[in-house]
Amino acid sequence: MKIGNIDFGERPLFLAPMEDVTDVGFRMLCKRFGAAMVYTEFVSADAIIRSIKSTLDKMHINDEERPVGIQIYGKDVDSMVEAAKIVESVHPDIIDINFGCPVKKVAGKGAGAGMLKNIPLLLDITREVVKAVKTPVTVKTRLGWDKENLIITDLAEQLQDCGIQALTIHGRTRSQMYTGNADWTLIKAVKDNPRIHIPIIGNGDITTPQEAEEAFDNYGVDAVMVGRATFGHPWIFQEMRQYIDAEKARKEGGTPVVPAVLTIDDKIDILEEQLRINVERIDEYRGILHTRRHLAASPIFKGIPNFRQTRIAMLRAETVEALTDILEQCRAFLKSSEKAQAESSGEAQAESGKAQA
Structure with missing residues (x-):
């Protein structure tokens, strides 16, 4: 799997961007234990433009954690374009646009998952950010605003047409927040669409090595993103990687490598x-x-x-x-x-x- 010129290999595992969670120390540990890609905490476009120190601090990148993405969110074209240019000067490997955060202080103001109620603006932001920077641009979003508006299959094509180089889909609507079960069938529908040629990254309810393997096998995603299951558990990537590689060896008739067990x-x-x-x-x-x-x-x-x-x-x-x-x-x-x-x-x-x- 590749995003731009970055080759992540087969069945890569990504660390989800999470507010107050994915600071540089945690990212470096996740990278050490097998995360193929890590992301900063998401940062506000308005705060970047105003040079808010706490926001700029979140954009600090250590070369040991690369490849690393910086995720931004905002609610208008001009601020998102200006913020993306500033972010690019920090030299992340990827700029990710957040159209998925469901929390009220973000979505309630029209940013994050709030953009799912204004698709024309969402597409305008994506298109203009892609045009404004040379760094690969990706998007993370949800299935739709609610169960009556499951728009992801059409939206994925539209986002691809805007020039993004990968799409991460969290298998819930905004109205679900983090409740209920993630629906991976719609993620699979996007991946199975013959018009889709960019990598599709699945996210939602991946908590065990077995669930990570099943996500690849059953839904065909190019990468799996792991979120809340990483809390206090950065070595989960090692556990998942070892299990996935062992399953591959078993299916191909090879000899699985004995997994390293942490005490x-x-x-x-x-x-x-x-x-x-x-x-x-x-x-x-x-x-x-x-x-x-x-x-x-x-x-x-x-x-x-x-x-x-x-x-x-x-x-x-x-x-x-x-x-x-x-x-x-x-x-x-x-x-x-x-x-x-x-x-x-x-x-x-x-x-x-x-x-x-």
Whole structure:
């Protein structure tokens, strides 16, 4: 699969752009564990033009994370074109236009998914941004505004005609927000359209390696974008990549590579590294703010009894020392629990062996 001159290989996995989530520290970890493409948090065209520092900071790119896209949103042609030109000066590999954000403060003002109620303007913005920059332009959008307006099959052709070089489709309408199940059948309908020649990237409800593999097999997408399942779980890309590659080897009659399995120590170390990266990049207070929501959402802590109180403590931590102490307590508990389970399993196998004898 290629976007412009960037070759992502077969069945690539992308990190979704997410506000307050996909900062540079998190992106670098996801890249390390196999994300073929990462995106910045989405940035407002108006804020870019006004040189708002917090917005410009979100556009900082580290060469280690490339290829990387910067995603912009806005509600009029002139500001989006001007913002795209400014973004291009930062040298991202891709400029992505957000026509999919459903939150009220964005869509309610006519930007993001709000553009799905004004298709002529949506197409004008896309067309003019493509003409204004040399960087490949892509779009991320939804199936339509609501279930009575599932317009994505026609819209995909129109966006392609505007000159975009890839299209990401989240399998929900704006009215669904993030509820219900993503509908991948319409994503498949777009991909199966013989007129569509640009890559189609599927997004929505991909939380396991098996679901990623099924998205490629069942819906034919060129890439899969993973969003909320990455919270506190940047190594999910490694798990997905290993599973997809193993399935390919199995289907082709080859010998699958034995997957690398991360230990509890490995995973806690990764989360602590994310904390260090963010603190060093910004400062202690804001670095913790960027990191602690990931820690509180990490699936590795699900086995801890009454984790709710620990989660609250994580979200209230204000120093690196306090947050690290909580992580070390979690590490000690999880390793102790893991050891107890292994011993219990060993004893059970021994008893089973005696019974058979």
